[in-house]
Amino acid sequence: MSRAQEKELKRRKIRLLVLISFVAIGLVASVIAAMYKSGAFAQMPASQLYGNWVELGVPSYAQDSFTISEGGIYTHGRLISTKFEFDGTKLSYKHGETLYVYMVEDKDGAELLRVQPTHYKSSFSKK
Secondary structure, three states, rough: OOOOHHHHHHHHHHHHHHHHHHHOOOOOHHHHHHHHHHHOOOOOOOOHHHEEEEEEEOOOHHHOOOEOOOEEEEOOOOOEOOOOOOOEEEEEEEEEEEEEEEEOOOOOEEEEEEEEEOOOOEEEEEO
């Protein structure tokens, strides 16, 4: 094989790799766009958290519970915080000097896992 033929073969290989790269990038972009359009990356709205949350796996006399509403966080019928933050997966609020943090456990938002304060982790279900 002559030197000119080797150079031409090398150019063709590079062109083929560039073409394959563009096709692969296009496919990945199309899949991501379809996922966005279908709502796969949509965040859960804070209003989906509104309601009464009850601790799971503990006797009823020791159950912790709280209520989330547009007006704030309530426990035992008393407003404990008018401000809370929710980013679609993490709920946080302060009660006094204590920061409470809960993570959404499932995609439909029916369970929360308390991760802070860290004395123990507990799950909550919306009733």
